[in-house]
Amino acid sequence: MNVLIIEDEKPAARRLHRLLAELDVTVSTMLHSVEESIAWFSANKHPDLIFLDIQLSDGLSFEIFEKVDVKSAIIFTTAYDEYALQAFKLNSIDYLLKPIDDEELETAVKKYREVNVSKRKIAVDFDDIKRLLVNPIERDYKKRFTVKVGQHIKILIADEIECFYSENKGTYAATSDGRNYLLDVTLEHLETELEPKTFFRVSRKYYVNINCIKDIISYTNSRLKIILNKYNEGEIIVSREKVKDFKLWLE
Template identity: 50%
Template sequence: MNIVVIEDEKPAARLLVRELNKLGFSVTCVLYSVSEAIPWLMQNEHPDLIVADIQLADGLSLEIFEQVEVNSALIFVTSFDHYAIKAFKLNSIDYLLKPIESTELIQAIEKYKNQQRNMEQKVQAIRATMGGTSYVKRFMIKVGMQIKMILVDEVVCFYKEDRGVYLVTTEGRIHLIEENSIEAVLKLVNPLTFFRVNRHQLVSIDYIEQITQFSTSRLKISVKNYKEEVIVSRERVSEFKKWLGTN
C-alpha cells in the first residue's frame, strides 16, 4: 500500500509516519502545504491512501481535493471537529482528532482495507456473471455522444497522462478510458499480454516492434503506431526480460 502524508507540522508528521511504520506501512512521501501538495498530486501517480491534516499553514487541505481529483482513499486528521461534514463530502473513509491514538489509526486503516476487500469481491462477482473470465475482452469508449467498443486485442498500449488514462489502438488512434490509473487497468488485462514497463505505460507484447539498449540499465521499446518514447525503468528490466521469455 502506498501512503502519502500531508501535514505542515514536522513533529506531527514524523509521529504519524512512525505510527504507520509500526503498523507495517511505508510512507512514500510527506507534503507540508497546500501549495506543495497540489502540483505533486498533478505530476505524480496517486497513492492508495492519503492521510491529511485539514488545517495547513497556507490553507485547508480540503482545498487540495477541490482542485485535484484524486484516486486515493482519504483519512483526515485535525484538532477541530467542525470540518467533519465537509471532509466526509469528499468521500473520506475516516476522520481522526488530534492527538491521534494508535487504536483509532489502526481502526481507520482496517476500515480502508475492508473497503478494498469488498470492492474486489464485487469486481470478482461481476466477472463471474460475465462468463467466468478473469480479463476483459473490450473497453467501452465514449466518442462524442456514442459509445464505441475497442477490443483488447487491438490495443498496443495504455498510458497515463495528467489525470487520465488512454489506450492506443493498432491504427494509432488514442482514446480516453474510464479507468483512472494504470493499476486499475492492470487488474483488467492479461498479464501474459500486457506488461507495465514504467509508472505510466503498459505495453502489449503483440505490438512490440523493437527493443534496444537505452543505457547500461534501461531498455527502449518501439511500439506499433505509438510515437511516444517507451523506456523500461531500471527496476523493471529484469522482470521485463523474464516476461518476454515466458511468452
C-alpha cells in the first residue's frame, strides 16, 4: 500500500505517521501545502491512499484537484462541520475528525483494506462535494424527542417544535403550544439529528423551524430578526455571517 499524507501542521503529520506505522501502514511521502502537492502529483506516480487535510497553509486542498486528476482513495482528516463530513464520506473511504482518535483511524484503514479500493481507482468529484456542502445528504432524521417531566416521559414531535435554544448551559425545545422542555443534548449534537430542510441554526443559540416562522424583520448590522408563532422567551437574531445561507435555506 502506497500512502501519502497531506497536512500543513507538521506535528499532526508526524503523529499520524506514527499511528499509521503502528497499524503496519507505511507512509511514503508527507506534503504540507497546496502548491507542494500540485507539483508532487505532477511529477510522481499517484499513491493508493491519501490522508488529506482540508485547510492547508496556502489554501483549501480542493485546489489540488482542480489542477491534477487524482484517482487515489482518500481518507479526510478535517475539522469541518457535520454536513461537510457527510458529503466527503460519499466519495471517500472515511473521514477522521481532528484530533484523530486511534480506534477511528484503525477502523478507516481496515475499511480501505476490506474494500480494496486501490484496484477500483476511485475518483473524487469535488464539484459534487461542494454542492453537497449546501445541500446536505438525504438521510433519516429524528422525528421525535423524549423529555422527562417529573416522573413522566413526554414525547415531543419534531415538527411541533418551533425552535431549539440554549440557555444557562442547557438546551431547550420550545413547542407550538408555548411550552419549553429541557433536553439532554447539546445544540452541536442536534446538528446531525435535525432535518436540515426544516431546521436551520440561525446563531450559536438558536435552531428554528421554517414552518413556525411568523415574521422576518430587518435588524441592525445587516442581521435579521425572526418572530415565531408562540416562542417569546428571547429575541431570535440571525447572525450576520448566517444571513446569506439563511436566505438560501428559505428558498
